[in-house]
Amino acid sequence: MERYRIVQLTHNAGFEKRETEWVIEQKKWFGWKEIFKIEGPKKHKRISHKSYDKAEKYLFEPLS
Numbered sequence: 001m002e003r004y005r006i007v008q009l010t011h012n013a014g015f016e017k018r019e020t021e022w023v024i025e026q027k028k029w030f031g032w033k034e035i036f037k038i039e040g041p042k043k044h045k046r047i048s049h050k051s052y053d054k055a056e057k058y059l060f061e062p063l064s
Helices: 052-060
Strands: 004-011 019-028 031-034 036-040 043-046
Touching: 004 052, 019 052
Parallel strands: none
Antiparallel strands: 004 019, 019 031, 036 043
């Protein structure tokens, strides 16, 4: 059984232009690893969401 968690990342926390994004991590045997979209050899793209609800919806929607 695979386990996932949704993590909040905050950028520029001490400034007025603070940005928050939500990412999904998968439990591996050595710890938690962020899920990326693979676009080609050695090209990865972060899958980030603007809210917890959107990240949760992405996690539960089917891959079809």
